Amino acid sequence: MANIAMRAGAPQEAPRRAFIHSDRFQRTAFIAPTCIFLALLTIWPFIYSVYLSLHAVKLTAMKRAVFVGANNYINLLSDPLFLRAMVNTGMLAVTSITCEIVIAFVIAKAFVSLSHLKWLNGLRSLFMLPMMVTPLIVGMIFSYVFNPVLGIANYLLGGVGLGPVPWFGDTTAAMISILLINIWQWTPFMMLLIMAGLLSIRSDLYEAARVDGAKWHHVLTLLEIPSIKGIVLLGVILRIIDTLRFFDVVYVTTRGGPGDSTMVLTLYAYQQNFQFFQAGVGSAAAVIILVISMVITTFAVRLLRRIEND
């Protein structure tokens, strides 16, 4: 730049053009807007959230913030509702992801073994639908299907002499219902990943295993699991991140109830911030959620890099 200013005489055009055409300038022009945008959307909110989390502050009167140190965090960690939200979110992640992997693996195997039937491939888009439709609508659909009075689920169960199941009406049942919805929605996702992994196994390896007289559990533990491990791990990480931001379905089906039985972290932070306007406590909760996802993210990024470089 100094260079250009010094030559502010006649041949000014040439160096400026050289600068504009320089690699460094073009690269910066390509990358900088995205980085600035993302920094404003991530780094700045993070700093601001940390600041708010150390203050007693109402969303409706932000100017009257009073410094309270770690009080919000202390209150949060002694709030049974927040602890419940932590436990529920953790439980939801562990249980639903485990069930998803097991079911997805079985179905993926069945699907792969039928891969010589070309028409079956058309079914792929059908079972992908649950993970593609609007999550809010998923909540609406299950409010309808699991409705105690007019729901078809209890009607069908009644037809085979079961039920009625309270679904969202009772503390244990509500959590299980939320879990079932999650599994319904996300098993297809896991299944697509596992299928991609299974299809990448060369068929001569199966052939070799067969010739060597390998049992099915040898094939499973020595060939299949190692081949799909990386991609399933990626799926698990993405699903944990999803569970941390899980909101839409509980918002329409249970609002965290009955009692605190289906309260999850994002819903808790949302209610603190935007229903009770407790921006201090809500921000502290948000910071905790963020820290958890940052820890998981470091793993995720390394993993994605490794898969990308393979």
Next chain:
Amino acid sequence: MTSAKFRPRDVGPMVLVLAFVFVSIAPLLWMALAAFKPTADIIAIPPVWIPDFTYLQNFQDVLTQFWPFIVNSLIATVGATILALVLAVPTAFALVNHRFRGREALADWILSTRMMPPIAAAVPLFVIFRGAGLLDSLPGLIIAYAGFNLPFAVWMTMSFVRRVPKELIEAARLEGCTWWQVLTGVVLPLSKSGLAAVATFVFIFAWNEFMLALFLTTREAKTFPVVISSFIGTGRVYWEYIAAASVIQCLPPVLFTFFMQKHIVSGVTMGAVKD
């Protein structure tokens, strides 16, 4: 004809797969059927299985009363898709084709922002938007949606830009093209279908978004999902609206799933799995 024959040992897997497909789509279908029923039939037990498909009153009611919010959703979603791609494509291009220090770290940082839960940015976002007069406005929603989808768009675009043969780019550079000309003249035409997939994904993610719209909009700029969420509440539940609105709301993602199915695996894994 082909070797694609049904063998006896396929029965077991076939039953499993068909059961899985049925369970996956039955709840969706049940809601879709309800959209064609009058209220009394929607809540009837025993259920009315097959509705009269010429009954379109629910759709008519939803469309005439709530069409401005569908338009809001469309504007916010299309705007965000355009903004995200305009920013993401040059960035992805530079991250793939330029060699400079910190390149991988920068790409990793962009990826890591994808993992950030939106709730963590909620209050700061709300406060800036309030200060800038962007609350309850479509430009505000466009900025928020574009921002939250930017990491995904960059990362997935990178996976497509990487497939453009390096020789073509080098040849263009030797002929004296600027990087901008390389991008618009060589890379864009060659990764058109990939970029279409990225755009469609951003569109669907923004279209499906609910929580941000819930606190960033109040009246004017409410998106369709926010309106739908108000059909269920403490008082009467408007099942006939919910059903018809669900069908309208799910139409874009469902069509997308059918037309772009080969890109979906790559999309949901941010390009880590190639399609």
